Amino acid sequence: MRPVALTATTALRSQGRRGFSSTARRLDTYAFIGLGQMGYEMARNLQSKLSPTDTIRLYDINPSAAERLTNEMTTNHAGGAKPSIATSAAEAAHDATTILTCLPEPAHVLATYTSILSSPLPPLPVSRLLIDHSTIDPSTSRRVAALAAPADATFIDAPMSGGVIGAAAGTLTFMVGCPATAPLLAARLAPVLGKMGARVLPCGPQGAGLAAKLANNYLLAVQNVAVCEAMRLGVASGLDARVLAGVINSSTGRCWASEVNNPVPRVVEGAPAGRGYKGGFGIGLMRKDLALARVAAAEVGVGLVLGERVGEVYEEAEGREGGGDFSVVYKWLEGRDGGKGE
Ligand code: NAD
Numbered sequence: 001m002r003p004v005a006l007t008a009t010t011a012l013r014s015q016g017r018r019g020f021s022s023t024a025r026r027l028d029t030y031a032f033i034g035l036g037q038m039g040y041e042m043a044r045n046l047q048s049k050l051s052p053t054d055t056i057r058l059y060d061i062n063p064s065a066a067e068r069l070t071n072e073m074t075t076n077h078a079g080g081a082k083p084s085i086a087t088s089a090a091e092a093a094h095d096a097t098t099i100l101t102c103l104p105e106p107a108h109v110l111a112t113y114t115s116i117l118s119s120p121l122p123p124l125p126v127s128r129l130l131i132d133h134s135t136i137d138p139s140t141s142r143r144v145a146a147l148a149a150p151a152d153a154t155f156i157d158a159p160m161s162g163g164v165i166g167a168a169a170g171t172l173t174f175m176v177g178c179p180a181t182a183p184l185l186a187a188r189l190a191p192v193l194g195k196m197g198a199r200v201l202p203c204g205p206q207g208a209g210l211a212a213k214l215a216n217n218y219l220l221a222v223q224n225v226a227v228c229e230a231m232r233l234g235v236a237s238g239l240d241a242r243v244l245a246g247v248i249n250s251s252t253g254r255c256w257a258s259e260v261n262n263p264v265p266r267v268v269e270g271a272p273a274g275r276g277y278k279g280g281f282g283i284g285l286m287r288k289d290l291a292l293a294r295v296a297a298a299e300v301g302v303g304l305v306l307g308e309r310v311g312e313v314y315e316e317a318e319g320r321e322g323g324g325d326f327s328v329v330y331k332w333l334e335g336r337d338g339g340k341g342e
Helices: 007-020 037-049 063-076 089-093 106-118 138-151 163-169 183-193 208-236 241-249 283-299 307-321 326-336
Strands: 029-033 055-059 082-085 098-101 128-132 153-157 172-176 197-202
Touching: 029 037, 029 089, 037 055, 037 063, 037 098, 037 163, 055 063, 055 089, 063 082, 089 106, 098 106, 098 183, 106 128, 106 138, 128 138, 128 183, 138 153, 138 208, 138 283, 153 183, 153 208, 163 172, 172 183, 172 208, 183 197, 208 241, 208 283, 208 307, 208 326, 283 307, 283 326, 307 326
Parallel strands: 029 055, 029 098, 055 082, 098 128, 128 153, 172 197
Antiparallel strands: none
16 A cells, blocks of 8 residues: 655645636635544644635534634634634534544544534535544444435545644544545545645545554554563563563564553653653543444454453553553553562
8 A cells, every 4th residue: 555645745736736826716614623632733733734715614512622722723823724613513514615523433423424414505616525533433434424425525534543742743644545546535635634644545445544543453452462461471570671672672572562652661761651651542542442443343244352352451451540541551460460570
């Protein structure tokens, strides 16, 4: 799979068209719905890179999120699209040619797009592009795509990786349910995603971006538990945690969960383990993604032999530790073993 080249080519070409065209440029309206940890930063980056003649309508069920973001956009950034606050998702989306959502769960995504698509929509000069960044199950995503089609709207799943840091830096990777050869990808989708991220990975037809995201996060969920157990085993056997991590990271056990996000405090500088497991990728989100992966697997008749037990591990660890980065599983294991070897 080849990533789609973003900012350097696609976005510049699209800006060139805008800046130097002799015909008057269309005034675009965008809607961004769901301004939480990820959506807030993504909407901020998108707005700052849009033309001042564009408008971005912001909506979150929590009104203070849109107010805070609008204040930030108008106070801190001179340029960018004109922000406005909407009082519902349907109002935000009404005259928008591009609608983006970043919501917690499948039910939120379904309810939001149902409300948008069931209200009378005015005709627009171009068809509506709906981009969902939420991590949900592919079958709910396909349901929403089916709702969108009769309204001359194209619904694309574009879940992301890179976390809150990547969202703030505008370096996210998007896995999109859109064929690499689709004209829509280069013409409309990639220029929008390029304002919030660094890479676009076309994964196939609608729903394929989510299938890829859930497969990846299933692997990460399992890897993290295995790294936590391996580190516990080594430390309890008398090994220095840094020595053990050095061995794993230059041997066949090497993986992101060990090398970048090692769960033992102070093994990797900057990893959440070293700051009391604060920040990072929340254990609740990992539990959710694992549950979604299991739903997706059941729908295609695939048995995930580790899925159920690993899901229980995250549930028990979250209950006991009360949150934190998902590598907090290590602390939970330590507690269960009575801290042997520490
Ligand atoms: P979040 O809980 O911080 O934000 C969700 C936002 O949606 C909140 O502001 C909430 O008020 C709003 N919201 C809820 N229901 C709504 C509705 N009906 N209408 C409008 N707004 C509504 O979550 P997040 O961390 O920003 O994650 C959003 C999505 O991105 C999730 O699906 C998550 O799995 C995925 N994701 C998160 C990360 C991460 O590191 N946080 C990384 C990759 C993907």
